[in-house]
Amino acid sequence: MSGVPVGEVALVGAGPGDPELITVKGLRLLRAAQVVVMDRLVPGPLLDELAPDVEIVDVSKIPYGPSVAQEEINRTLVERARAGLRVVRLKGGDPYVFGRGGEELLACAEAGVPVTVVPGVSSALAVPAAAGVPLTHRGVAHEFTVVSGHLAPEHPESLVDWPALARLRGTLVVLMGVRNLAAIAAVLRAHGRPADTPVAVVQEGTLAAQRTVRATLDTVAAAAASAGIRPPAVTVVGPVVAALDR
Numbered sequence: 001m002s003g004v005p006v007g008e009v010a011l012v013g014a015g016p017g018d019p020e021l022i023t024v025k026g027l028r029l030l031r032a033a034q035v036v037v038m039d040r041l042v043p044g045p046l047l048d049e050l051a052p053d054v055e056i057v058d059v060s061k062i063p064y065g066p067s068v069a070q071e072e073i074n075r076t077l078v079e080r081a082r083a084g085l086r087v088v089r090l091k092g093g094d095p096y097v098f099g100r101g102g103e104e105l106l107a108c109a110e111a112g113v114p115v116t117v118v119p120g121v122s123s124a125l126a127v128p129a130a131a132g133v134p135l136t137h138r139g140v141a142h143e144f145t146v147v148s149g150h151l152a153p154e155h156p157e158s159l160v161d162w163p164a165l166a167r168l169r170g171t172l173v174v175l176m177g178v179r180n181l182a183a184i185a186a187v188l189r190a191h192g193r194p195a196d197t198p199v200a201v202v203q204e205g206t207l208a209a210q211r212t213v214r215a216t217l218d219t220v221a222a223a224a225a226s227a228g229i230r231p232p233a234v235t236v237v238g239p240v241v242a243a244l245d246r
Contacts, residue, residue, distance in 0.1 A: 006081060015206075018043065019046050039060070042090050077113070098176065123234055145170060153180070153187040
């Protein structure tokens with residue numbers, strides 16, 4: 001590689017699903033890319049923005065399913081950049097919201113590869129809005145908390161303080177929580193959230209296939225299962241779910 005100028009890596013948030021919700025800067029870098037390393041949740045129409053000769057590396061990242069190891073993704077970013085190429089790491093949502101973008105930035109920095117981080121519209125914010133649910137509302141909620149539901153509340157590796165969340169009065173947004181919805185609802189009820197707290201589960205938010213199940217903390221697990229809700233889905237817990245009903 002001697003004499004080859006080092007390229008660069010851009011960690012670009014593609015947004016929550018609707019391809020029009022990528023940022024202007026993200027789209028500009030995507031159109032200039034020579035290599036795109038992409039996740040499963042990246043909107044397909046964004047690939048139409050690429051030049052015909054762009055190398056596309058699909059790293060899947062399917063929840064509970066096949067995916068490329070993070071170390072291999074890091075290695076791909078570094079190798080392509082060291083070959084003098086403009087690399088875009090295209091990630092669903094925002095690179096730093098459960099996206100492991102920090103690990104990728106550190107890997108590039110340690111290898112001497114320049115990195116640009118382009119924030120994306122997180123599904124934690126966009127999906128509730130698309131479903132008619134404001135995360136805060138005057139006189140209803142003055143705070144919101146975003147957590148990962150990827151690990152069940154009782155999992156020894158979970159870093160979420162579920163009992164503390166149950167005692168909060170604000171809005172709770174759970175990403176990647178479909179599989180553990182029953183356990184999450186149960187622990188929130190057990191530690192103080194009223195059973196009749198409104199809950200919305202929004203599948204494929206911001207896309208044409210978007211659908212929403214509304215229930216209460218006591219009934220949401222059964223309602224979501226009956227409706228066949230599957231990932232990707234965002235769960236919102238709190239009075240804001242009903243704030244705009246009128």
